Amino acid sequence: MGVPKTRREIPLTPLSFPTVGSMGRTGSWRTFRPIVDYSKCTRCTLCWIYCPDAAISRRDDDSPEIDYDYCKGCGICANECPVKAITMKREEE
Amino acid sequence: MVTIKELPKEEYLLKGHAACAGCGPSIALRLLFKALGNKVILVVPACCTTVIQGPYPFTAFAVPLQNMLFEATGAAASGIAAALRIRGLEDVTVVGWAGDGGTVDIGIQALSGAAERETNFIYICYDNEAYGNTGLQRSGATPYGAWTTTTPTGKKERKKNMPFIMAAHRIPYVATACPSYPLDFVNKLRKAKEIKGTKYIHVLTPCPTGWRYDASKTVEIGRLAVQTGIWALYEIENGKFRLNPPSDRLIDKSKRKPVKEYLTMQERFRHLTEADIEKIQRWVDEDWEYYQALTSMERCF
Amino acid sequence: MARIVIDTANHIAGYAAKAARVKVVAAYPITPQTTVVEKIAEFVETGEMDAEYIRVESEHSAMAACIGAAAAGVRTFTATSAHGLALMHEALHWASGARLPIVMVVVNRAMGAPWSIWPDLSDSLSQRDTGWLQFYCADNQEVFDTIIQAYRICEDERVFLPAMVCLEGFILSHTYMPVKIHDQDEIDAFLPPYKAGWILDVNNPVTHANLVSPEWYMEFRYKIQEAMENAKKLIPEVDREYGKRFGFEYGGLVEKYQCEDAELIICTMGTMGAEAKIAVDNLRKEGLNVGVARIRVFRPFPIEEIRRLAKQARMIATIDRHISFGMEGFLASEVKASIYPLNDKPLVAGFIAGLGGRDVTFKTIEEIAKKAWKWLDTGVVKKETVWVDLRE
Numbered sequence: 136m137g138v139p140k141t142r143r144e145i146p147l148t149p150l151s152f153p154t155v156g157s158m159g160r161t162g163s164w165r166t167f168r169p170i171v172d173y174s175k176c177t178r179c180t181l182c183w184i185y186c187p188d189a190a191i192s193r194r195d196d197d198s199p200e201i202d203y204d205y206c207k208g209c210g211i212c213a214n215e216c217p218v219k220a221i222t223m224k225r226e227e228e
Numbered sequence: 229m230v231t232i233k234e235l236p237k238e239e240y241l242l243k244g245h246a247a248c249a250g251c252g253p254s255i256a257l258r259l260l261f262k263a264l265g266n267k268v269i270l271v272v273p274a275c276c277t278t279v280i281q282g283p284y285p286f287t288a289f290a291v292p293l294q295n296m297l298f299e300a301t302g303a304a305a306s307g308i309a310a311a312l313r314i315r316g317l318e319d320v321t322v323v324g325w326a327g328d329g330g331t332v333d334i335g336i337q338a339l340s341g342a343a344e345r346e347t348n349f350i351y352i353c354y355d356n357e358a359y360g361n362t363g364l365q366r367s368g369a370t371p372y373g374a375w376t377t378t379t380p381t382g383k384k385e386r387k388k389n390m391p392f393i394m395a396a397h398r399i400p401y402v403a404t405a406c407p408s409y410p411l412d413f414v415n416k417l418r419k420a421k422e423i424k425g426t427k428y429i430h431v432l433t434p435c436p437t438g439w440r441y442d443a444s445k446t447v448e449i450g451r452l453a454v455q456t457g458i459w460a461l462y463e464i465e466n467g468k469f470r471l472n473p474p475s476d477r478l479i480d481k482s483k484r485k486p487v488k489e490y491l492t493m494q495e496r497f498r499h500l501t502e503a504d505i506e507k508i509q510r511w512v513d514e515d516w517e518y519y520q521a522l523t524s525m526e527r528c529f
Numbered sequence: 530m531a532r533i534v535i536d537t538a539n540h541i542a543g544y545a546a547k548a549a550r551v552k553v554v555a556a557y558p559i560t561p562q563t564t565v566v567e568k569i570a571e572f573v574e575t576g577e578m579d580a581e582y583i584r585v586e587s588e589h590s591a592m593a594a595c596i597g598a599a600a601a602g603v604r605t606f607t608a609t610s611a612h613g614l615a616l617m618h619e620a621l622h623w624a625s626g627a628r629l630p631i632v633m634v635v636v637n638r639a640m641g642a643p644w645s646i647w648p649d650l651s652d653s654l655s656q657r658d659t660g661w662l663q664f665y666c667a668d669n670q671e672v673f674d675t676i677i678q679a680y681r682i683c684e685d686e687r688v689f690l691p692a693m694v695c696l697e698g699f700i701l702s703h704t705y706m707p708v709k710i711h712d713q714d715e716i717d718a719f720l721p722p723y724k725a726g727w728i729l730d731v732n733n734p735v736t737h738a739n740l741v742s743p744e745w746y747m748e749f750r751y752k753i754q755e756a757m758e759n760a761k762k763l764i765p766e767v768d769r770e771y772g773k774r775f776g777f778e779y780g781g782l783v784e785k786y787q788c789e790d791a792e793l794i795i796c797t798m799g800t801m802g803a804e805a806k807i808a809v810d811n812l813r814k815e816g817l818n819v820g821v822a823r824i825r826v827f828r829p830f831p832i833e834e835i836r837r838l839a840k841q842a843r844m845i846a847t848i849d850r851h852i853s854f855g856m857e858g859f860l861a862s863e864v865k866a867s868i869y870p871l872n873d874k875p876l877v878a879g880f881i882a883g884l885g886g887r888d889v890t891f892k893t894i895e896e897i898a899k900k901a902w903k904w905l906d907t908g909v910v911k912k913e914t915v916w917v918d919l920r921e
Contacts, residue, residue, distance in 0.1 A: 138285060142748045147689055147726045147756075148628040149749060151736040153290035156244030157282025164249060180232050184262075184410050185447050187254035189243040197233060205243040209250035209436075210444030223444070267731045271597065284745065287736035292729040294600055295738040297623055300593030303555075303585055307597025307605070308729065310553045310581040314603055320731055338593065341586030 156205065161188065165208030167223040171199055175220035182212035182221060230411060235262040245288035247280045250443025252433035252450065253327075253354045254280065255407040260323070260352070262410075263417035266291045268321045269312075271305045273335060274298040275327030276360040299334045301326045302342035305349045313348070321421055322349035328369035329359045332388045343397040343426040350420045350427045353390060356435035364438045371458075372511075373504050375496040376438070382499055386511070394428040395464045395529040402464040405431040408450030412461055412472055432459045440495030449493055457484040457512050460519060467529040469522040479520045487512055531712045538669040538701035541708050542608060542634045542694075543568030545676035547578040548716050549632075552603035552723070555583040555594035557613060560646045561698035562636040565608040588613035592620035592631075599629040600737065602730075604680065604723040607631070610698060611638035611652040618656065624691045625660025625753060627738060628726050630683035631691040632676060633661075637799070637850075638698040639885040647886020648697040650798060650850040654827070654859050660753050662692035662760055663828040667784075667803040669706040672696050674777050678767050681720050687759035689726040697850075699886065700800045711775050719774055757829040764826055782831035784823040785838070787813070791820030793902055794838055794875075796864055797848040798824045801882070801889050805848075808894035819898050824860065835867040844876040846901040848894065848917075850883040857881075857914045878910045882917040893917060 139145045151157075178197035190206040191199045199212070199221075213221040240261035247254040253276055261268075270293040272278060278295060281287045296304045301324040309322045324342075326335055331353040339351060358376045359365040366376040368388040375382060395402045400423050405413040413431060420427035434450050436443040453459035454475060461475040471479070478484045487509045491497040500508075522528045534544070542565045546554065554573075556566045572578035583598075585591045588609050595605040609617065614635055624631055635653045639645040653663060664679065666672045672694065679692040696702060727735070741749065765781025772778025786806050788794055795805050802823025812819045822838055822845075824831065839845065845868075849858025856862060861879030868874050878901045883889040897917060904910045 139745070142751065145745065145748055145752070147752060148626065149284045149738055149741050149745075150727055151281070151284045151287040151739050153242060153734060153736075154244075154282070154286040154288070155242045157242065157286035157288040158244055158246040161244050161246075184232050184235065184259075185255060185407075187247060187249075187251045187258070187446070188245065189239045189241055189258055193237055202243060207249035209446070210442070211250055211255075211446055214444040215447050266734070269601070269729050269731065278739065281736055281739045284739055284741045287739055289736050290734055292731060292734045293736040293739075294597065294729055295736070296596075297589075297593060297619055299589060300620070303590030303593035304597035306583050306585070306590075307553060307555060307594035307599075308601040310555075310583055310594075311598040311601035311603040314552050314581060315601075337586060338590045341590055344586070345584065 160204050161207055162204045165226055167208045167225055169201055169212050169221045170224050172220045173198055175218050177218055179217060181215050185211050185215050240266050240290040242288045242290060245280050246282050248437045250436040250446045252407060252435055252446045253356060256354050256431050256433050259407055259410050259413050263414040264321055264421060267319055268323050269308055271296050271301050271324045273301045273326050273330040275330050277325060279361060298330055300338050301330060301335050302338035306342050306347045309347050309349050324349060324351040326353055328353060328355040328357060329367040332368040332390045343394060343399050346425050348424055353430045354433045355430060356433050356438055358438045360435055360438055373497055373500050391430045398529060399426040399428060400466055401427040403429045404460060404462055405429055406450045406454055406459060407433060408447045441493055452490040455485045456487045456490045457516055458487055458490055464529060467527040469528045471519060471523060479516060531709060533707050533709055535705050535707050537703050537705055538672045538696045539564040540568045541669045541673045542676060543572060544710055545673045546606045547572050549677055549680050549720060551606040552580050553598035553605045554580055555585050555591045556607045557585050557588045557591050559610045559613040561638060561702045562608045562610045565634055588616045589620055592617040592624060595631045596624050596627060596629055599631050599725060600729050602728050605631050608634040610636045611640055614652045614656060621656055621659040621661060628689040629691060630689055630725060632679045632683060633693050635693045635695045636698045636702045637695050645885045648700055649884045653693055653695045654851045657828055662690055664694045664826055665798040666696045667800050667823060669701060669708045670777060671779055673708055677716060677720060678771055682760060682763055682767050684724050685763055688756050690756050697799050715774060761829040779825050782826040783834045784825050786821040788820035788822055788838060790818055792818045792843045793898060793905055794820045794822050794842045794845050795898060796822045796845050801848055804889060804891045805894050807891035811895055812898055817902055830863050832867040835864055836871060839868040839871055839875050842875050844901060844905045846878045846880060846897060848880045848882050848897060852881050876910050878904060879914045880917050881914060
């Protein structure tokens with residue numbers, strides 16, 4: 136659904152449509168970013184289920200794919216990983 | 229018994245939403261959709277979730293969502309449930325999704341009314357123990373001793389026991405949950421969906437912004453809440469009380485971690501004295517004696 | 530089959546909700562509305578009315594439940610009075626902002642403190658800013674007909690706003706009058722199945738009413754104002770069509786009686802409008818050219834009709850069953866506001882009468898008219914607002 140530009144385009148009452156990035160590119164909130172060591176990863180999928188932002192998706196082999204456009208860097212994935220395969224690294228910028 | 233990997237991959241809470249980093253309620257929301265799918269209509273009163281949606285014309289929610297007046301979750305859900313029943317849409321689940329303030333304080337009347345009328349819906353109170361949306365003022369669900377912006381020297385009163393209040397309405401299903409135990413929550417949601425009538429689930433959702441801990445600890449703190457016995461996982465099904473794992477093993481006090489471990493992880497409890505902590509420990513121990521008695525009863529409500 | 534029933538306006542409102550094929554009623558009892566919902570409960574439980582009656586635990590919840598049901602796709606109805614209406618105030622705003630065509634009967638009753646169960650129009654008039662259409666009825670037949678008309682107007686895609694149908698407590702609510710209940714097939718032909726401008730639907734998920742920034746909020750409010758303007762045009766059309774089909778019509782926005790050659794027009798609302806007709810007949814026997822303009826629709830306010838009447842008459846006397854403390858009666862204010870742009874303005878005198886159920890008979894109105902007429906002769910309105918029959 137496009138962003139309205141004129142009054143004619145808005146609905147009769149505010150109706151909003153499902154959008155990835157409804158709050159923008161929330162990855163820009165980050166101070167630290169999670170880095171996955173796939174050699175340690177046991178594909179338990181706990182990081183996937185615990186991510187508050189749904190920024191981690193499951194690859195076909197159940198290893199995590201982190202979407203850095205939206206990851207806020209909370210660090211829950213790193214904290215919960217049972218084998219410490221995820222580390223939090225400071226953003227360079 | 230489902231496993232985490234068996235949970236569906238589809239997301240109905242879309243990434244890029246407005247929640248704080250490390251938001252406990254957001255984890256609970258994702259689990260809601262993992263459990264129920266997208267044939268749900270959400271009723272959301274004023275609460276953190278109002279803001280999590282993001283601003284018009286966007287929303288992070290891929291299910292129909294009715295934003296609602298603060299007091300009125302139970303009432304609006306009653307209206308939606310009636311309309312769906314009349315239209316023959318039996319496979320759509322009405323879910324009231326409200327914060328603790330909108331449940332135990334301003335929303336309690338509408339919820340109580342909906343329950344007494346046996347409204348067919350699932351009501352979930354996601355409890356971050358304060359009015360998060362408006363900047364962390366105390367609610368009736370704020371625990372004793374917690375700092376909030378309106379209880380800067382610590383709340384003097386105890387937390388309202390909302391699950392028991394709901395059980396006293398004799399609704400068919402009451403449960404507590406915590407997103408740190410995701411499968412327990414998912415199973416309870418799926419069970420609730422199959423029951424006709426009012427189902428109430430109270431999920432403790434740690435909040436880094438309000439409880440003052442590092443955002444990465446959300447799941448860990450939820451786990452500690454359960455392990456110390458401060459938060460018990462249980463169901464009250466048709467009046468029968470039953471503790472769920474791992475809480476079922478915590479009737480034995482020696483198996484419970486001391487509450488101090490949980491409290492000292494959160495800045496909101498920083499000013500508690502030893503005497504306060506002892507008091508809290510004693511209350512928890514009393515609660516568990518009560519749970520033990522309830523477990524042995526045929527029916528408690 | 531059309532038939533005549535002899536019943537109270539409250540019961541008639543129940544008949545109308547049934548005839549309108551309302552599917553969800555959510556209501557909470559309050560004097561003098563109670564017999565509306567009792568009648569509906571009877572209809573629902575005997576199976577005469579195919580609807581669900583949600584016996585909510587407060588009026589605020591009543592409106593919230595109606596909002597939920599309307600958003601989920603069914604025609605809804607509720608009724609209340611006074612403090613019940615006041616309690617649902619924020620929900621009234623929500624319903625109109627949500628553009629949901631809910632119809633609510635307001636059995637007008639005075640506000641406390643102190644408690645009063647008797648009628649005046651303070652309750653509904655103090656909600657005039659909430660974006661609801663407001664109709665004021667003068668008899669039980671009009672109650673029935675206006676409820677049916679209201680659904681037709683509210684569910685029109687040019688409107689999609691909720692409506693209050695107001696009737697005075699005890700004067701109409703509990704008074705028996707003969708009313709023609711029209712043939713159901715005819716009513717179905719006049720009032721098509723429920724339609725709203727949007728719906729909660731799992732196949733097309735939307736989020737309704739999340740945060741709107743200053744970038745767009747004004748435009749959404751403007752749309753509500755546009756809808757009100759559309760309603761102003763549509764209401765007389767619907768009334769005329771209804772009149773052709775069913776034989777009853779009410780003058781659209783304003784019911785005029787003997788206004789064509791009137792020098793003094795009494796402008797009032799509700800049952801005072803009916804009493805005023807008798808007063809006008811009596812006054813004319815005494816040689817006074819008086820007419821009555823009964824404001825049937827207060828929102829949208831019939832600005833253009835008032836201007837037309839103002840051009841004909843030399844004076845307008847408004848009778849308000851209401852006072853806006855610190856100002857005057859709303860009818861007086863809004864009439865004056867409507868005629869302000871005219872170069873030649875009639876005199877306007879405001880009268881406050883009937884608060885808390887004090888009786889306003891045709892005799893009272895004759896006295897009001899005679900007082901106004903004295904000022905008309907001198908060309909000076911001695912007192913802008915007169916409280917009628919006030920004890921010393």
